[in-house]
Amino acid sequence: MPAVRAVLFDLDGTLLDTALDFYWVIDKMLADRQRPPVDRATFRQYVSEGARAMVSQAFDLPATTAQTDQLLTEFLTLYQHNLMVEARLFEGLEQLLEQLEAREIPWGIVTNKPERFSRLILQKLKLDRRCATLICPEHVSNRKPDPESLHLACEQLHCRPEEAIYLGDHLRDIEAGLAAGMPTIACAWGYLHKDDDPESWQADHVIRDTRELGALLNCL
Template sequence: MTRQPSAVLFDLDGTLIDTAPDFIRCLNELRAFHSLEALPPEFIRRSVSNGARAMIRIGFGLEQHQPGYLELHTAFLDRYEAGVAVETTLFEGMDELLRSLEARGIPWGIVTNKPVRFAAPLIQALGLDKRCATLICPDHVAERKPHPESLLLACQRAGAEPEKAVYVGDHERDIEAGRNAGMRTIAVRYGYIEEPETVDLWNADQVVNTVSDLAKLLQ
């Protein structure tokens, strides 16, 4: 990266932290409650970025308009809220990356489509709440990503100019949101990507394979 960014903003699930183990645990516990066998972790993992709706779709074959969906969706979210950080961790190497940003005086923040009901206790449990410059969830804005509103609000709260800031994400909507906000964008292949072969088509400014690659790029 040719210049020091004014701020580095991260998507949450699949970019900054590995929430998949708790999604996998909650979905398979709910399936077990309904006398269904556990699904393979990797099958669930690649859909985590699409949230609870995707979990009910792959776990029970139901869409929002179908009978029984709402009860399962509510049960999944209640189960997840009760154990939001049981197995969730920062991705390996991410703490060092964040400390490097902090040491250089570069504010970092989180912009996620995860509701604050889950995101706030999660980052508190991981000890990130006192470190990040801002946490922006759908509750804080009128429009979700890929609309740029949440990213622009995060830049404002971090005291950063959007055109000098960076947004890092593992979903096409993240990259689209970053572009819409006039930010530089980085797509991460290590995240929860349903179709890995499409990452190069997202028009990110850079694509990285690992957290180590991301850290080098942000140096």
Template sequence: MTGLREDIRAVLFDLDGTLIDSAPDLAGAGNDMRKARGLPPLPYETFRPMVGAGARGMLGIALQITPEDPDFIALREEFLSRYEARMSQETHVFEAMHPVLATLQAHGVPWGIVTNKAERFTLPLVRTLTLDERAAAIVGGDTTPHSKPHPEPLLEAARRMGIAADACVYVGDDLRDVQAGRAAGMATVAAAWGYLGQGDPIGAWGADHVIESPGELLNLLRLA
């Protein structure tokens, strides 16, 4: 496997589907809404691909609701409240990510988190998972005026780490992650273990590398 550029000095991760598996709690909130309406639960596998689309994606699966529906705003707030109440019940760091983070730390490579998840959810969740103690930067979807695929959240994370954007690699499981990383001048890695959505296949996103498991990142960084 050809590695990343040798001048890469820091790693930024998307959160949901890349660093952590939050799909069980997001799907659970969707099924909680169905239960409240007397509807049977849907299989977890139905929800998982749409996790990257947030509340919009979960409501689309749970209740076949789109943003154009007049009740969408109220239903979105209900979904977010239900999710907030349970967001750390089943969510966990991907098991294969633990040795990756440990290796980065052992080699003095700073890493951070850039997510479209609002700080209202991001900050308590990363504290619960003790990621805040190790991350050099945490940027949520509302930390800056823009969210991905705009590059500003990634650029803000690089500023907080004191590292040039072009010396960072961004790892994510959504097309918007690759678009944001490229726009920020970063190297990009697409995470095939993530949620991936229902759009173009991962190989068509234009990432510098596609990896099947977290450990492959260490090979790209020549740390394995």
């Protein structure tokens, strides 16, 4: 494998523990309706599936009903006004970013999270000037698992896909990386569903502890 010239991260469940904010938002919506809070262990499994899946699971509704649509709008509005209430980088990831920057290896984010949320999160974390590229669904025609967003990120970072590496906590992240011809790392500390088996995703590496990540990247 060529020397790594860029490192790309998925956002939710890989770089950032956003579930903490999603718990807050959904619990407020439930409390407003005199309903008990979510079971966090169960709810966490749906975070990487997106906002609609989270709302559907929390309110025990099908994904495509008018009621779900209304709750989804409320969820997204409330989330936008309460970004980074509790969310934070996963332990050890700030040090990893500093390590990459010290080695002059640019890093970026390729996410299915809308830009209006992603960019504001980076600003609040003061990462917006450090992040070399941010690719969101608005920037491409096809979101992950299609490789288009990863190809665009590599174009912006002036490297070939095989010279970058992509980290993600969902099968679609690894599928996108494989389709792009990019080495991949499956991040098993993320928002895995109980039926997920990262070992079967065909990633180049499966990492279960963020503390192992720096050592691995140092070897690449």
